[in-house]
Structure formats: structure tokens, C-alpha cells
Amino acid sequence: MKTVLTKNNLSVVLRSPKESDAKEIIGFYNIVGGETTYLSFGAGEYKVSAQQQESAITSVNESDNNTMILATIDDKIIAIGTISSNQKKKGKHVGELGIVIKEEYCNLGLGKIMMDELIDWCKSNGITTRISLSVRKDNPRAIQLYKNCGFEEEGIQKNETYIDGEYFDIVLMGLIL
Numbered sequence: 001m002k003t004v005l006t007k008n009n010l011s012v013v014l015r016s017p018k019e020s021d022a023k024e025i026i027g028f029y030n031i032v033g034g035e036t037t038y039l040s041f042g043a044g045e046y047k048v049s050a051q052q053q054e055s056a057i058t059s060v061n062e063s064d065n066n067t068m069i070l071a072t073i074d075d076k077i078i079a080i081g082t083i084s085s086n087q088k089k090k091g092k093h094v095g096e097l098g099i100v101i102k103e104e105y106c107n108l109g110l111g112k113i114m115m116d117e118l119i120d121w122c123k124s125n126g127i128t129t130r131i132s133l134s135v136r137k138d139n140p141r142a143i144q145l146y147k148n149c150g151f152e153e154e155g156i157q158k159n160e161t162y163i164d165g166e167y168f169d170i171v172l173m174g175l176i177l
């Protein structure tokens with residue numbers, strides 16, 4: 001557990017998830033899915049049961065190359081950052097990064113703080129040597145944040161995302177640790 005300050009001096013607690021957070025995590029993802037179109041799912045599309053989410057929390061907490069960081073204010077979740085990896089010999093060194101902050105807490109430097117936490121965690125787990133992520137090409141705030149953290153653009157997936165009759169390109173980014 002760690003307390004950090006945003007640019008406007010909000011005190012935010014960063015911590016690992018507990019099984020009892022399962023319902024709130026599901027609710028959080030379903031709300032932020034409707035706040036932005038930049039996520040891979042929309043409002044109400046995070047269709048995971050409380051039991052599945054609880055099991056996911058147990059396994060993430062037991063894993064050496066997966067993690068989840070919750071950012072909370074007054075113990076309410078305002079952001080979630082994740083590193084997801086598989087256990088195959090050829091790929092377990094790769095962590096796929098995901099991050100989402102509730103819209104009202106964006107642009108306060110919390111993204112940078114959480115990215116640094118996730119990157120530091122990867123550097124110290126003894127397994128991860130590469131972090132990958134994908135981001136919509138028209139998401140300049142996220143791309144700027146990732147570049148600020150040292151990520152490089154590695155490729156474009158054309159028309160990877162479809163929203164209301166329009167296709168969007170995805171930028172693949174990577175950070176070698």
C-alpha cells in the first residue's frame with residue numbers, strides 16, 4: 001500500500017486488490033467503459049461474474065508475472081492498472097499493460113504515477129523483460145503518457161476497432177526493460 005499525491009494534491013492510495021473488491025471492480029469497468037470509447041469494451045460490456053472476478057484476483061495475487069494496482073480515494077476505486085502475462089516459456093517475459101482512470105481524475109498525473117508503479121513492478125519481478133500495449137491512434141493523451149514512460153511505437157493495426165460505422169487504427173507500443 002502506498003499513498004501518492006496528484007498534481008492538484010489529491011491523496012490517492014495505491015494497493016493490490018482483495019477478493020472483496022470484486023464487485024466494485026466489475027462496476028468500475030462497466031462505468032468507465034461508458035465514459036470513454038478508447039477502451040476495448042463499452043458501458044456494461046465487462047461481463048464477468050463476481051465469482052470469476054474473485055478468482056481472477058486470487059490468481060493475480062499469487063502470480064509472479066501478473067499484477068493489478070487499484071488507485072483509491074476514500075477506499076473507492078478511481079483507477080486500475082494491470083499487467084497480464086501468460087505462463088508459456090516463450091512468452092511469459094511479456095507483460096500486456098492496461099490502464100484506465102475515471103474521467104474526473106484524468107490529466108492529474110495519476111497515469112504517470114501508475115505507469116511508473118507498473119513498470120517498477122515488472123522490473124523487479126525477475127520475469128518480465130518486455131511490456132506491450134495497444135492504444136487507439138487517435139488517443140493523443142494516452143500515447144503521450146506512454147512515450148513519456150519510454151514506450152516506442154512498433155506498428156499500426158489498420159481498422160482494428162469499429163465504433164458506430166467508423167474504423168479506427170491501433171498503435172502497438174513496447175518497452176524493453
Ligand SMILES: CC(C)(COP(=O)(O)OP(=O)(O)OC[C@H]1O[C@@H](n2cnc3c(N)ncnc32)[C@H](O)[C@@H]1OP(=O)(O)O)[C@@H](O)C(=O)NCCC(=O)NCCS
Nearest residue numbers: 038100101106107108109110111112135140141142144145
Ligand atoms: C490515458 C490515461 C491513462 C492517462 O492518464 P492521465 O492521468 O490522464 O495522464 P497524465 O496526466 O499522467 O499524463 C498525460 C500526458 O498527456 C498529455 N496530454 C494530455 N492531453 C493531451 C493531448 N490531447 N495531446 C497530447 N498530449 C496530451 C499531458 O500533458 C501529459 O503529459 P505531460 O506529463 O508531459 O504534460 C487516462 O487519461 C485514461 O484512463 N483515459 C481514459 C481511458 C484510456 O484512454 N485508457 C488508455 C487506453 S490504451
